[in-house]
Amino acid sequence: MTKFQEKAQILDRQELAASIIRLTLHAPLVAAAAHPGQFVMVRVGDSFDPLLRRPFSIHQVSAGGDLQLLFKVVGQGTRCLARLRPGEKLDLLGPLGRGFRLQREDPVCLVGGGMGIAPLYFLGKRLLMHGRLPEFDPVLLGAASQRELALLADEFFALGYDVHTATDDGTLGHHGFVTDLLDPVLPRVSRVYVCGPYPMMRIVAARCLAAGVECEVSLEAHMACGLGACLGCTVRATEGYAHVCLQGPVFDAGEVAWQ
Amino acid sequence: MTKFQEKAQILDRQELAASIIRLTLHAPLVAAAAHPGQFVMVRVGDSFDPLLRRPFSIHQVSAGGDLQLLFKVVGQGTRCLARLRPGEKLDLLGPLGRGFRLQREDPVCLVGGGMGIAPLYFLGKRLLMHGRLPEFDPVLLGAASQRELALLADEFFALGYDVHTATDDGTLGHHGFVTDLLDPVLPRVSRVYVCGPYPMMRIVAARCLAAGVECEVSLEAHMACGLGACLGCTVRATEGYAHVCLQGPVFDAGEVAWQ
Amino acid sequence: MTDHNDIDLRVRIGPLRLRNPVLAASGTFGYGREFADLVNLHRLGGVVTKGISLLPRPGNPPPRIVETACGMLNAIGLENVGVDEFIRRKMVFLRSAGTRVFVNILGDSIDDYARLAEQLSGVEGIDALEVNISCPNVKQGGVAFGTVPEMAAAVTASVRAATDLPVIVKLSPNVTDIAAMARVVEEAGADAVSLINTLIGMAIDCRTRRPRLANVIGGLSGPAIKPVALRMVWQVARTVSIPVIGIGGIATAGDALEFLIAGASAVQVGTANFRQPSVTEEIVAGIRSFLQEEGMLSVRDIIGTLQVEGG
Amino acid sequence: MTDHNDIDLRVRIGPLRLRNPVLAASGTFGYGREFADLVNLHRLGGVVTKGISLLPRPGNPPPRIVETACGMLNAIGLENVGVDEFIRRKMVFLRSAGTRVFVNILGDSIDDYARLAEQLSGVEGIDALEVNISCPNVKQGGVAFGTVPEMAAAVTASVRAATDLPVIVKLSPNVTDIAAMARVVEEAGADAVSLINTLIGMAIDCRTRRPRLANVIGGLSGPAIKPVALRMVWQVARTVSIPVIGIGGIATAGDALEFLIAGASAVQVGTANFRQPSVTEEIVAGIRSFLQEEGMLSVRDIIGTLQVEGG
Numbered sequence A, B: 001m002t003k004f005q006e007k008a009q010i011l012d013r014q015e016l017a018a019s020i021i022r023l024t025l026h027a028p029l030v031a032a033a034a035h036p037g038q039f040v041m042v043r044v045g046d047s048f049d050p051l052l053r054r055p056f057s058i059h060q061v062s063a064g065g066d067l068q069l070l071f072k073v074v075g076q077g078t079r080c081l082a083r084l085r086p087g088e089k090l091d092l093l094g095p096l097g098r099g100f101r102l103q104r105e106d107p108v109c110l111v112g113g114g115m116g117i118a119p120l121y122f123l124g125k126r127l128l129m130h131g132r133l134p135e136f137d138p139v140l141l142g143a144a145s146q147r148e149l150a151l152l153a154d155e156f157f158a159l160g161y162d163v164h165t166a167t168d169d170g171t172l173g174h175h176g177f178v179t180d181l182l183d184p185v186l187p188r189v190s191r192v193y194v195c196g197p198y199p200m201m202r203i204v205a206a207r208c209l210a211a212g213v214e215c216e217v218s219l220e221a222h223m224a225c226g227l228g229a230c231l232g233c234t235v236r237a238t239e240g241y242a243h244v245c246l247q248g249p250v251f252d253a254g255e256v257a258w259q
Numbered sequence C, D: 001m002t003d004h005n006d007i008d009l010r011v012r013i014g015p016l017r018l019r020n021p022v023l024a025a026s027g028t029f030g031y032g033r034e035f036a037d038l039v040n041l042h043r044l045g046g047v048v049t050k051g052i053s054l055l056p057r058p059g060n061p062p063p064r065i066v067e068t069a070c071g072m073l074n075a076i077g078l079e080n081v082g083v084d085e086f087i088r089r090k091m092v093f094l095r096s097a098g099t100r101v102f103v104n105i106l107g108d109s110i111d112d113y114a115r116l117a118e119q120l121s122g123v124e125g126i127d128a129l130e131v132n133i134s135c136p137n138v139k140q141g142g143v144a145f146g147t148v149p150e151m152a153a154a155v156t157a158s159v160r161a162a163t164d165l166p167v168i169v170k171l172s173p174n175v176t177d178i179a180a181m182a183r184v185v186e187e188a189g190a191d192a193v194s195l196i197n198t199l200i201g202m203a204i205d206c207r208t209r210r211p212r213l214a215n216v217i218g219g220l221s222g223p224a225i226k227p228v229a230l231r232m233v234w235q236v237a238r239t240v241s242i243p244v245i246g247i248g249g250i251a252t253a254g255d256a257l258e259f260l261i262a263g264a265s266a267v268q269v270g271t272a273n274f275r276q277p278s279v280t281e282e283i284v285a286g287i288r289s290f291l292q293e294e295g296m297l298s299v300r301d302i303i304g305t306l307q308v309e310g311g
């Protein structure tokens, strides 16, 4: 898997909700090599503060070499990224890590919470390339409220998926957790792909285990290099430690020592 | 002398030449208190790199509370400032330091080199408020080439001053140093105000001393606080050290131990 | 949530009671007056003066400061007005500033320190002495008092003997074992320790091949040094039983809280004053808001609350 | 101006000749292969491997890293594949990378170091050993080898006796007198010293009242520490007569040149690799351009050229 460093031009900037931004970049090298679930390390600016790159999932790629990131402003780095405007450039390193295993036959389920939805959309698009019937694949999406979720839900719907939503405030879909929507779904699928807050992934992983359904989760860790060099991005695995940027970010739920 | 900290809105941004920028800010508190030759400490951004404020002379103020800065991009801090656009805010501390002594009667001469012209324009405007006849006051301006100088020279001309220019490349006025223009001028004036590169100020100071003409110079030093607290902005004075932000930036040429 | 006004920010440094735990650090706040237009001094826990010596000092030749990544180097060379002028002129304003006044003292010999302490004792308006032991001992080959435990103890004991004021010894971080330094200073009679002073650093101008500071080396301060400072404060707070004042790179209320949690009873803010002259007051407000959000009633309840597994 | 291609960047580290003075630092460049897509390894002076121990080590629990102002803290806990696996697997790529290979070694006892040196001697493709003495000596109460002169000397002597490879001892900055450490290590037979390793630091999460690193303390690296590193390199270069390799916060050619001017014969780039994977190669190019602009023919002409008044 070749990695590239690419100065990508920003083509478009969308503000999906307060402090949720979607950037479209022209990054032909990274886009062409990307697989769903992989991520890029983004250099935040020229200053040494912040110093380190920030990891972001690849939200989607186009055949023309465009690539999207979807992120939420949570701190200094994302605040800098939110200030970028079309025409400016962003320095990317990628594609990095091990992505989702693409299932060809049996129905799958995608479960995304908050910004965890980002890599799932790329996955959702790429799965279609294998001639699947998305009507049979449930997509469960959760967020704080309607504003953050509506557009993303529409886009999955437009791909043909069987979309179900949940919001913390009840403004869209089920009023509650996205995990509440799992029960009717699990018996119908053979594999669940999940990305979102840790507690949510832990619940989904446990429910899949109980139901005998395969489950892939996308984990986060603080990262310095994204390349397997610093050994900083450790998570506890069932056997010793694993490094998110190298063996992950996508793991079989069974490999993870859930806390 | 009261100092203020003010979040000033940027009203206008002009690029006079490659990497020479003039910002117009709305800073009513600082503007109202400012005296020519004083400066402001500007916070460069939110990041801790660069950490310290940067000192800039007050280029001019308006009765309506606007204030201009004129600066050249020379490093990281000025590079950040050059990126600012109208509508954004800039955090100012000022007015700081001791400015020029305003002469009421006899003719004076203003000598500015490069960005040293910045405080002289404020001085040139303020001198007029004392009912002087600017036709009798020579203004000698020097820069690398025509592009950097033309507009500023026009503005002094518009105030009615007797403007003479010099450029390193001969594209405007005298081909050579601005100090070459001093000879015919010195016998006609009783005081020279000078701001520009150190070697230029040293020459002007020496020539004024020889001619028995009073001379005020505006010095630079690395500054951390601008408030007289850090004691970092030292220059050698005829008696011990002086602090540029407190006893200066404007000094009598005779107080300075020229190197 | 607690009501904003109910929150108790008072702390004690040995015998001294402070309105809140946020002080301005020595050498970064002048003699207080320099900041009076820009910050409400009576909102601060206290102000530490620029270091004072027996005689006035001119300081080092320029250049004296240079910016570094998230920090700065200074080699001011301890320029100050001398103790007589300080008492006569600078104390006039400080006395009326409505805040605690800590006088930072420095000398070239143990005797210097003792004489300074004597002269400052009994001066109205001085609440405590902070003893800067980072200076070279000119009588003993110029090795800094702050790097040799025996010398640090001797300075502390002589100041202790010379004054009834609370004595705070300010530690240098340029040592192998900061906890050992704190311990000897405690044994020698200090009421409290403050740390860290600056790390020794250097910068070079590649074009001229000259040091950027005329003094060649200087003291590194600012956010860059915060992790080192916090580690040392934690090590010292675990070791001594006198109060610890945390210093080093503090620029936000969050930074200050880290030091309090690590065991500091108060903090000093230095370089950040240059960037934001009202930062000390803002840190006081930020600590109050934090405590309110956490439903805590007193800042004292957060001091030393670091949870370390198995320790 | 000199012609670009005429500029001689070669340097020597004791018996070892390097194509240029820019190396990648231990622990920040994996085993070389991790960066192979992103930088031309054959353009570098060399690569220092992640620290290798006798047995594989799992390292510390997470979280292991945290960002700080212009720097980062790490507490990786010396995770590595162990010397056998290193020789069998990691050396295969490194041998073919077209650059000098420095193997960084670490142990819990003096004997560990000697055995590592023995095992690595004679392995094809290894050009030098870098001895990391910042680790705790588990046999002697966990005090770091790098903070006690006698222990540093003993480790150096034992490695020296066990190998014919050039021996570079990597010094810890967490000491009062870095020059003294360098001197004892020189006397014990080191071919060169490299410095600095990380400064010990800490960060706290105010909400949880927990350290941000599971290990509580960690090593501070990055631009934040450059002034301290440069000062120490200058002090050491004035003291010892063996070559000095400068490390600490180097992120640009200008930074590297500062260390060379201060007396380093080569430099290592650490944390900056994370920000910009090709930074080492860019620094080589930047040094070449600088020398060209200055009309200099050899990088050796700039080493140790710092002009200090009266010194």
Ligand SMILES: Cc1cc2nc3c(=O)[nH]c(=O)nc-3n(C[C@H](O)[C@H](O)[C@H](O)COP(=O)(O)OP(=O)(O)OC[C@H]3O[C@@H](n4cnc5c(N)ncnc54)[C@H](O)[C@@H]3O)c2cc1C
Residues within 6 Å of the ligand: A039, A050, A052, A053, A054, A055, A056, A057, A058, A070, A071, A072, A073, A074, A075, A076, A077, A078, A079, A115, A118, A119, A219, A220, A221, A222, A223, A224, A244, A249
């Ligand atoms: C593989 C991977 C993919 C990710 N994909 C996305 C995505 O598509 N969209 C999105 O919004 N976010 C994503 N994240 C999280 C994103 O990296 C962090 O939100 C971002 O780094 C925060 O940077 P900051 O400077 O704004 O915040 P900081 O102020 O640095 O920290 C804010 C929070 O972000 C976390 N964080 C900070 N730095 C890192 C880091 N280097 N690695 C991981 N977490 C960090 C901290 O734990 C902290 O709680 C992903 C993380 C990983 C590891």
Ligand SMILES: Cc1cc2nc3c(=O)[nH]c(=O)nc-3n(C[C@H](O)[C@H](O)[C@H](O)COP(=O)(O)OP(=O)(O)OC[C@H]3O[C@@H](n4cnc5c(N)ncnc54)[C@H](O)[C@@H]3O)c2cc1C
Residues within 6 Å of the ligand: B039, B050, B052, B053, B054, B055, B056, B057, B058, B070, B071, B072, B073, B074, B075, B076, B077, B078, B079, B115, B118, B119, B219, B220, B221, B222, B223, B224, B244, B249
């Ligand atoms: C009283 C005063 C008034 C000034 N007025 C103007 C003005 O009107 N227009 C203008 O263009 N420039 C002015 N300057 C110079 C201006 O402050 C510097 O150009 C600016 O600080 C450079 O910052 P930087 O980060 O871009 O450059 P750096 O990368 O920090 O340094 C580039 C150069 O600028 C100098 N410099 C850096 N920091 C400072 C500092 N804090 N104080 C002084 N010099 C510094 C350095 O010597 C260096 O050579 C003035 C300086 C002083 C002291």
Ligand SMILES: Cc1cc2nc3c(=O)[nH]c(=O)nc-3n(C[C@H](O)[C@H](O)[C@H](O)COP(=O)(O)O)c2cc1C
Residues within 6 Å of the ligand: B230, B231, B232, C025, C026, C027, C028, C050, C051, C052, C074, C076, C078, C104, C132, C170, C196, C197, C198, C220, C221, C222, C223, C225, C247, C248, C249, C250, C268, C269, C270, C271, C272
């Ligand atoms: C310009 C400057 C001058 C200083 N002068 C003194 C001093 O006179 N006495 C002293 O004990 N510490 C002095 N210090 C050290 C500070 O009080 C403080 O310990 C150090 O800067 C670390 O804190 P900071 O990172 O918040 O600045 C000085 C620091 C600076 C930056």
Ligand SMILES: Cc1cc2nc3c(=O)[nH]c(=O)nc-3n(C[C@H](O)[C@H](O)[C@H](O)COP(=O)(O)O)c2cc1C
Residues within 6 Å of the ligand: A230, A231, A232, D025, D026, D027, D028, D050, D051, D052, D074, D076, D078, D104, D132, D170, D196, D197, D198, D220, D221, D222, D223, D225, D247, D248, D249, D250, D268, D269, D270, D271, D272
């Ligand atoms: C993540 C990380 C891991 C490191 N591992 C080692 C190591 O195994 N052995 C060693 O001697 N130094 C190690 N270091 C220290 C670096 O080699 C270097 O001395 C230090 O980071 C300072 O340089 P820098 O500021 O350029 O990073 C490590 C540093 C980092 C950041």
Ligand code: FES
Residues within 6 Å of the ligand: A222, A223, A224, A225, A226, A227, A228, A229, A230, A231, A232, A233, A243, A244, A245, A246
């Ligand atoms: S982020 Fe460096 S090893 Fe994973």
Ligand code: FES
Residues within 6 Å of the ligand: B222, B223, B224, B225, B226, B227, B228, B229, B230, B231, B232, B233, B243, B244, B245, B246
């Ligand atoms: S800049 Fe601080 S005293 Fe002048």
